[in-house]
Amino acid sequence: MYLHEEMETLTRTEIEALQFERLLRTLRRCMKSPFYQKRFAEHHLSPSDIHSLDDLRKIPFTTKQDLRDNYPFGLAAVPMGEVVRLHSSSGTTGTPTVILHTQKDLDEWANAVARCLYMVGLRRGDVFQNSSGYGMFTGGLGFQYGAERLGMLTVPAAAGNTKRQIKFITDFGTTALHAIPSYASRLHEVMEEMGIDPMRDTKLRTLIIGAEPHSEEQRRKIEKMLGVKAYNSFGMSEMCGPGVAFECQEQNGMHIWEDYYIVEIVDPVTLAPVPEGEVGELVLTTINREAMPLLRYRTRDLTRILPGDCPCGRHHKRLDRMKGRSDDMMILKGVNIFPIQIETVLMQFEELGTEYLITLTNEEANDLMTVEVELKDFSDDYPRLQALTREITRQLKDEILLTPMVKLLPKGTLPKQEGKAVRVRDLRKTLI
Ligand code: ADP
Ligand code: ZN
Numbered sequence: 001m002y003l004h005e006e007m008e009t010l011t012r013t014e015i016e017a018l019q020f021e022r023l024l025r026t027l028r029r030c031m032k033s034p035f036y037q038k039r040f041a042e043h044h045l046s047p048s049d050i051h052s053l054d055d056l057r058k059i060p061f062t063t064k065q066d067l068r069d070n071y072p073f074g075l076a077a078v079p080m081g082e083v084v085r086l087h088s089s090s091g092t093t094g095t096p097t098v099i100l101h102t103q104k105d106l107d108e109w110a111n112a113v114a115r116c117l118y119m120v121g122l123r124r125g126d127v128f129q130n131s132s133g134y135g136m137f138t139g140g141l142g143f144q145y146g147a148e149r150l151g152m153l154t155v156p157a158a159a160g161n162t163k164r165q166i167k168f169i170t171d172f173g174t175t176a177l178h179a180i181p182s183y184a185s186r187l188h189e190v191m192e193e194m195g196i197d198p199m200r201d202t203k204l205r206t207l208i209i210g211a212e213p214h215s216e217e218q219r220r221k222i223e224k225m226l227g228v229k230a231y232n233s234f235g236m237s238e239m240c241g242p243g244v245a246f247e248c249q250e251q252n253g254m255h256i257w258e259d260y261y262i263v264e265i266v267d268p269v270t271l272a273p274v275p276e277g278e279v280g281e282l283v284l285t286t287i288n289r290e291a292m293p294l295l296r297y298r299t300r301d302l303t304r305i306l307p308g309d310c311p312c313g314r315h316h317k318r319l320d321r322m323k324g325r326s327d328d329m330m331i332l333k334g335v336n337i338f339p340i341q342i343e344t345v346l347m348q349f350e351e352l353g354t355e356y357l358i359t360l361t362n363e364e365a366n367d368l369m370t371v372e373v374e375l376k377d378f379s380d381d382y383p384r385l386q387a388l389t390r391e392i393t394r395q396l397k398d399e400i401l402l403t404p405m406v407k408l409l410p411k412g413t414l415p416k417q418e419g420k421a422v423r424v425r426d427l428r429k430t431l432i
Helices: 012-030 034-042 053-058 064-069 103-119 138-150 162-172 181-193 216-226 339-346 382-400
Strands: 085-088 098-101 127-130 153-155 176-179 206-210 229-234 245-247 254-256 261-266 280-286 297-303 330-332 335-337 352-363 366-375 405-409 424-426
Touching: 012 034, 012 053, 012 280, 053 261, 098 103, 103 138, 127 138, 127 162, 138 153, 153 162, 162 181, 176 181, 181 206, 181 216, 181 352, 206 216, 216 229, 216 339, 216 352, 229 254, 330 352, 330 366, 335 339, 339 352, 339 366, 339 382, 366 382, 382 405
Parallel strands: 127 153, 127 176, 176 206, 206 229, 352 424, 366 405
Antiparallel strands: 085 098, 229 245, 245 254, 261 280, 280 297, 330 335, 352 366
């Protein structure tokens, strides 16, 4: 019996009853936050207007801009003396935001991460290595405390120094690793350079990948390269960090812990709920947090809820792989394109590696897209490369309805990136 079994096996009715109870408690807490007091007063709302989970829709959304406008402590719902930690988002898209935690918040966060790790089969006795940056980035401490809570031997290797990272994996018998997908590919590249065969020379069997969008095809490539099972992990600083939603061993959608969050999927333009199973913006309400609860937080992440039950037996809803953020969408000649669509096509080619870069330029009124992608192995068989380029171009055109310029590059030529991968460079000039 594991400490979360009771929560993981709740029926839908039980989940919803618990959610409603926790929502009411959260709303009462919010009335101690200067930000929500004002928000509720402006909308002539009071917690007593909420009579069911559906009534959540009466409450206005909270946005990243609200967090910025009330930086740093305007959303605190407890006296600052009770706050024991703050995290600040890495700020990929603008000024940073701050999230506050009480000791209980940190405990519950560790429980959520431990639950995720247990779900993919990790146990006491496993050696868990974390290649996330520690510090403000929540992937560091978030996984650290979760893995310790589960009772594994933890290796807080942190980011960078890939050779040392690999030495730790071999010397300490690391069985499970947390890495962002782009870094997992990099690790494999360096292992090859060092003459290390991950299957023969390491005990690595489980990989946790997340923090950035990646396709199913990218996952399969990484699994094959490293000889592991790779599980998708979703989180964000505003929701604590990792541990929000995680794949189970079915590897088909990420269970979102509904005893921590209420999930909504809305149309990013009209903000109305989308029909069940359709893609929209993920909106989350925290119902298990003290220091800084967030109501109907617009994550900007686009996904959908997978219909049907998961064969694993958990009833917590499953989120589909993230399609990207609403701000990742590229508009070319009026066509909406997500980088992940391009990745999905590229990763189907055996000959290609996992690294690619999309560059957008314009000439007069014409938008152009160049897709540079690394080959898995060097080849100077030009007729074959030409044929491959033509086939990739054709398949991309079928997917995005535009013809990009495709360039195949030898492995290791694209610039190496620290942290989350940047897949798109937009060099288009504004036309007057
Ligand atoms: P920042 O917003 O500064 O990048 P975070 O570290 O909080 O800081 O990043 C959270 C974001 O990372 C999410 O909102 C989402 O866009 C992305 N993300 C996290 N996990 C995944 C995942 N498994 N798949 C796709 N995107 C993810
Ligand atoms: Zn499942």
